[in-house]
Amino acid sequence: xxxxxxxxxxxxxxxxxxxxxxxxxxxxxxxxxxxxxxxxxxxxxxxxxxxxxxxxxxxxxxxxxxxxxxxxxxxxxxxxxxxxxxxxxxxxxxxxxxxxxxxxxxxxxxxxxxxxxxxxxxxxxxxxxxxxxxxxxxxxxxxxxxxxxxxxxxxxxxxxxxxxxxxxxxxxxxxxxxxxxxxxxxxxxxxxxxxxxxxxxxxxxxxxxxxxxxxxxxxx
Amino acid sequence: xxxxxxxxxxxxxxxxxxxxxxxxxxxxxxxxxxxxxxxxxxxxxxxxxxxxxxxxxxxxxxxxxxxxxxxxxxxxxxxxxxxxxxxxxxxxxxxxxxxxxxxxxxxxxxxxxxxxxxxxxxxxxxxxxxxxxxxxxxxxxxxxxxxxxxxxxxxxxxxxxxxxxxxxxxxxxxxxxxxxxxxxxxxxxxxxxxxxxxxxxxxxxxxxxxxxxxxxxxxxxxxxxxxxxxxxxxxxxxxxxxxxxxxxxxxxxxxxxxxxxxxxxxxxxxxxxxxxxxxxxxxxxxxxxxxxxxxxxxxxxxxxxxxxxxxxxxxxxxxxxxxxxxxxxxxxxxxxxxxxxxxxxxxxxxxxxxxxxxxxxxxxxxxxxxxxxxxxxxxxxxxxxxxxxxxxxxxxxxxxxxxxxxxxxxxxxxxxxxxxxxxxxxxxxxxxxxxxxxxxxxxxxxxxxxxxxxxxxxxxxxxxxxxxxxxxxxxxxxxxxxxxxxxxxxxxxxxxxxxx
Ligand code: SF4
Ligand code: SF4
Numbered sequence: 001x002x003x004x005x006x007x008x009x010x011x012x013x014x015x016x017x018x019x020x021x022x023x024x025x026x027x028x029x030x031x032x033x034x035x036x037x038x039x040x041x042x043x044x045x046x047x048x049x050x051x052x053x054x055x056x057x058x059x060x061x062x063x064x065x066x067x068x069x070x071x072x073x074x075x076x077x078x079x080x081x082x083x084x085x086x087x088x089x090x091x092x093x094x095x096x097x098x099x100x101x102x103x104x105x106x107x108x109x110x111x112x113x114x115x116x117x118x119x120x121x122x123x124x125x126x127x128x129x130x131x132x133x134x135x136x137x138x139x140x141x142x143x144x145x146x147x148x149x150x151x152x153x154x155x156x157x158x159x160x161x162x163x164x165x166x167x168x169x170x171x172x173x174x175x176x177x178x179x180x181x182x183x184x185x186x187x188x189x190x191x192x193x194x195x196x197x198x199x200x201x202x203x204x205x206x207x208x209x210x211x212x213x214x215x216x217x218x219x220x
Numbered sequence: 221x222x223x224x225x226x227x228x229x230x231x232x233x234x235x236x237x238x239x240x241x242x243x244x245x246x247x248x249x250x251x252x253x254x255x256x257x258x259x260x261x262x263x264x265x266x267x268x269x270x271x272x273x274x275x276x277x278x279x280x281x282x283x284x285x286x287x288x289x290x291x292x293x294x295x296x297x298x299x300x301x302x303x304x305x306x307x308x309x310x311x312x313x314x315x316x317x318x319x320x321x322x323x324x325x326x327x328x329x330x331x332x333x334x335x336x337x338x339x340x341x342x343x344x345x346x347x348x349x350x351x352x353x354x355x356x357x358x359x360x361x362x363x364x365x366x367x368x369x370x371x372x373x374x375x376x377x378x379x380x381x382x383x384x385x386x387x388x389x390x391x392x393x394x395x396x397x398x399x400x401x402x403x404x405x406x407x408x409x410x411x412x413x414x415x416x417x418x419x420x421x422x423x424x425x426x427x428x429x430x431x432x433x434x435x436x437x438x439x440x441x442x443x444x445x446x447x448x449x450x451x452x453x454x455x456x457x458x459x460x461x462x463x464x465x466x467x468x469x470x471x472x473x474x475x476x477x478x479x480x481x482x483x484x485x486x487x488x489x490x491x492x493x494x495x496x497x498x499x500x501x502x503x504x505x506x507x508x509x510x511x512x513x514x515x516x517x518x519x520x521x522x523x524x525x526x527x528x529x530x531x532x533x534x535x536x537x538x539x540x541x542x543x544x545x546x547x548x549x550x551x552x553x554x555x556x557x558x559x560x561x562x563x564x565x566x567x568x569x570x571x572x573x574x575x576x577x578x579x580x581x582x583x584x585x586x587x588x589x590x591x592x593x594x595x596x597x598x599x600x601x602x603x604x605x606x607x608x609x610x611x612x613x614x615x616x617x618x619x620x621x622x623x624x625x626x627x628x629x630x631x632x633x634x635x636x637x638x639x640x641x642x643x644x645x646x647x648x649x650x651x652x653x654x655x656x657x658x659x660x661x662x663x664x665x666x667x668x669x670x671x672x673x674x675x676x677x678x679x680x681x682x683x684x685x686x687x688x689x690x691x692x693x694x695x696x697x698x699x700x701x702x703x704x705x706x707x708x709x710x711x712x713x714x715x716x717x718x719x720x
Contacts, residue, residue, distance in 0.1 A: 032501070035619060042258040042618045049257040051690055072262040 084192070087149045088166040089181070090142055091189035093198040100187055101198050102161035103134040108153035116146035117153060130204070140186060144170045145179035160200045167192035232412045236322050239602060240554075244546035245284040247609055251546075253280060254610070255617045291539035299441050299532050306439035311533070311540035314432025317425040318547040323412040324421050325558045326480040328597040329487075329571060330409055331590075410594075411480055418478040419471065422555060423464055426510060429548070430456040433512070433519060433529050436541070440532035448528020451624070452519035456510060458628060462635035463506035469499045469639075469646035470559055483563030487570075490668040491562040491675065498642045500560045502635055507552035508615055509631070511545060515619035518627060553608035561604055564597035567676040578673065579666040 059067035093101040104121035122138035256263025267282035437449015509516040520528040573588035
């Protein structure tokens, strides 16, 4: 008489008893019928999957990742789209005139727990409309290999100048120095939607809605 | 030995070895892709070469080539304390026997060269006739007195061909008419070695497989290797016994140990699997055990003894073991085909064409030129080998490995007694059959014809099923399981919430 292994056995009353041997029916013991069943299972999978492969009908691994059948994602050819807020490698946003939005305030490099941002600040030239108003980064370097992709730099930035919305994860380069992204590289990156500009408008000296420079006036 | 027979031997060796080596390369690909299909994976398909700017992938068929390049260019490492001579000898010993075993297996029926371009004398008119296809299209009729139909260019009562009387093929099964043109060999037996030991030769060589594995295990100076070698030795010896005894029943039925005569018997009567079903299962089991693959892969046993006797092998020496393993699959399949699955025979395909007949009633008859019959038989033989290899892959990827004591128990306490019982039973039945009258035996012949008919129908049906199933136009819906549905509906809820 086959008995279920778990449940019927009074574990709470009996202690130190031998585990009951599983009972097997004659057909299980005979092995041949069990082998046939097993091979039937694998053959079913084989024929279904081969058919789907031959006819190009396998489920789309991106849309239907949990379907039956082969849902392997063939990575470099097929990619699972990243969520919108995925933190990829950084980019520096552009102003409307194409210059970097960054004002070299060093907030991001201060906030960075991995200390992988290096910024050298510089003054705009005397004739520039932003002269005396804000600075710009002469060098802006991020070591993407040290970066832990925490996103604190983005949070810290007061000007929406640094973003991690590129949707790109660092490519496996073959040497370390290739992971060190300079200012031009960071400026060249675009967001997942292909934008290079900032997302939040901000009034600047020549703009109509820009108020008087009180701070400067106060200093003088 | 004449020059032409030497040339023919070389040709036959090239056919057999070329087939078997290429098949083993294809089997490495098949094993990967087939196991992938069984396990819902894609399998390796990215090996790529660029020819004139076109990237060619061939469904991963290039992996065997890449493997070969890798194995030939890898370092050939011999452990410092290993026995260098034996360490190098072992791979050869394990590759050689499976390569030469197929020498006694016939891959088509006897080829009659004369028959390909014979001088047919018909109604007194001599016509030189390369009848590859001509007799297929336009079957000459026999108007000689008393002649009924025309077989292979000869009327059934025998016909005059340049002075030699040809007998119909039915009476000269496996032999060819005497030489017609001077310098021609009449009959070419389509097996490399044409000699009497037959099955004994097969077992003598199969026994050498042990030597390769155990020498490899001993000479590597590694305890895992040694254990693997020991396991291989005891396993192969055990299963050789069962294998040898399982075939005795078949030998008793066929009354011969020559593989070509066994095949011919099956062509005359029914396939061996129908008269010796138990022997077939036993032989199949033992043959899988001999190939040292799952569920009998204890000599390698990756999870227990790393890779057994293969641990200290690298480069092409490992490649030779690897190849030997796949060649062994092909070889054991070929033996199974020759002994139990009718060899090159297909039901109702005879030397003179297709004759569907049950008992004395001929249902359908179609003459086929000799050369086409030979080609069809070769196709049947190699196709059957391929199907059996495919089946062995299923066994390998479905069943888990035995424990060692279970392995020994299965070999000595199940297969061996079953094989002995099979011999006993076969003997009893054979004696009883001989005692029955001719009427009963004739009736059994009719039963055999029905079995042949069933086999033919089954083969046709499976082929149709595969063709229709794979290329038919029904559009299957994508099967989504419960989890997927839940995941999708959750996504829809979120999307709706976002939209509102
Ligand atoms: S993501 Fe984090 S670790 Fe990386 S640069 Fe920004 S603050 Fe530093
Ligand atoms: S990126 Fe932002 S936080 Fe970093 S220095 Fe530039 S303006 Fe400041």
